[in-house]
Amino acid sequence: MTSPVTLALTAGEPAGIGPELCLQLALEERGQRIVVVASQALLQARQNDMGLSVQLESWQPGQPVTCDAGHLAVMDISGVATTSAGRTDPGNSQYVLDTLTAAAQGCLDGVFDGMVTAPVHKGVINEAGIAFSGHTEFLQEFCGVERVVMMLATEELRVALVTTHLPLRDVPGAITPERITQVTRILDQDLKTFFGVAHPRILVAGLNPHAGEGGHLGREEIDIIEPTLERLRSEGIRLTGPLPADTLFTPHWLDDADAVLAMYHDQGLPVLKFQGFGRAVNVTLGLPIVRTSVDHGTALDLAGTGKADAGSLHTAIRVGEQMARHRREHRKPPGGKP
Numbered sequence: 001m002t003s004p005v006t007l008a009l010t011a012g013e014p015a016g017i018g019p020e021l022c023l024q025l026a027l028e029e030r031g032q033r034i035v036v037v038a039s040q041a042l043l044q045a046r047q048n049d050m051g052l053s054v055q056l057e058s059w060q061p062g063q064p065v066t067c068d069a070g071h072l073a074v075m076d077i078s079g080v081a082t083t084s085a086g087r088t089d090p091g092n093s094q095y096v097l098d099t100l101t102a103a104a105q106g107c108l109d110g111v112f113d114g115m116v117t118a119p120v121h122k123g124v125i126n127e128a129g130i131a132f133s134g135h136t137e138f139l140q141e142f143c144g145v146e147r148v149v150m151m152l153a154t155e156e157l158r159v160a161l162v163t164t165h166l167p168l169r170d171v172p173g174a175i176t177p178e179r180i181t182q183v184t185r186i187l188d189q190d191l192k193t194f195f196g197v198a199h200p201r202i203l204v205a206g207l208n209p210h211a212g213e214g215g216h217l218g219r220e221e222i223d224i225i226e227p228t229l230e231r232l233r234s235e236g237i238r239l240t241g242p243l244p245a246d247t248l249f250t251p252h253w254l255d256d257a258d259a260v261l262a263m264y265h266d267q268g269l270p271v272l273k274f275q276g277f278g279r280a281v282n283v284t285l286g287l288p289i290v291r292t293s294v295d296h297g298t299a300l301d302l303a304g305t306g307k308a309d310a311g312s313l314h315t316a317i318r319v320g321e322q323m324a325r326h327r328r329e330h331r332k333p334p335g336g337k338p
């Protein structure tokens, strides 16, 4: 018998749909132990506004976690400045980061088996004078690792990225042999560790139109990507590419692949989100902790209306639990109990 998984769920941007998605989740019976890491006052204010009735239970490490419908365990984080739905406030930024820190530290300390994040608003955090480009980079720095990989996935498609939240003008300079090597090794390893893919087959996109058209539309494929892939192939990693990104996302290639490695954010993610927005998960690979997230943003236009769909949050929780169980398996001593 395996013990239940305990996941921290950060509620994200106070003005966004994160807090109400947490409350929506609390109205259901849950298979996992979920502790929402957020301001309890914020959750109470949002449920008052929306006419919801969830019993918020203050939780601290070591205490049991309720899974009952209508109840929600909350690790209270102080410092929220304003709680209005739809109206962002840079004064909330440090509080938002404090929720991430508390959840991540709890994972490192073994209090949580993993963390799931509701969306934050990158722009508002920067408006507070805090440089922040995303959970992915924040957690990379917090955990002190050199490289992590952003991967979004649906049941049918996984898309990982060589570069994450970079201005487009900075992308070509970031496509280096070192980065491609690190990202590809992490992707290959974590597909095995967390997703049960024994011998991952990875399609790699080129950077330029038509993968550079033999050097006539850019040379990154010839000078950087292909030689790097060749070295990685010699390590036994199964790579196809660099392929033209416009035709890579077709059944001809995808039917025989386990993941796509795109060179930059808007090369890969629009395809994934077109295919499965609302039921996809965002995973950070290469961390010493499990972290999953929703596929959508703060949806300020929907906050407080009750119209936000919780489909992606359900996926993020399911995949987070699956990854946490795989991590336990990998750490289990031979013959030992999980």
Ligand SMILES: NC(=O)c1ccc[n+]([C@@H]2O[C@H](COP(=O)([O-])OP(=O)(O)OC[C@H]3O[C@@H](n4cnc5c(N)ncnc54)[C@H](O)[C@@H]3O)[C@@H](O)[C@H]2O)c1
Pocket (backbone or CB within 6 Å): 017, 117, 118, 119, 120, 121, 122, 123, 135, 282, 293, 294, 295, 296, 297, 298, 299, 300, 301, 302, 307, 308, 309, 310
């Ligand atoms: N995981 C994260 O933290 C994360 C992910 C993506 C975007 N963001 C951030 O969110 C902010 C807003 O980004 P955006 O406007 O590009 O994207 P968005 O996902 O917030 O909104 C895009 C559209 O999708 C709708 N939508 C989003 N989530 C929905 C849901 N659960 N149910 C129904 N409809 C939903 C919105 O109403 C909007 O029309 C930005 O600051 C961005 O950086 C954060």
Ligand SMILES: N[C@H](C(=O)O)[C@H](O)COP(=O)(O)O
Pocket (backbone or CB within 6 Å): 133, 134, 135, 136, 137, 265, 269, 282, 293, 294, 295, 296
């Ligand atoms: N790139 C993500 C997306 O488009 O869904 C999103 O911005 C969230 O990224 P982080 O998990 O790094 O916050």
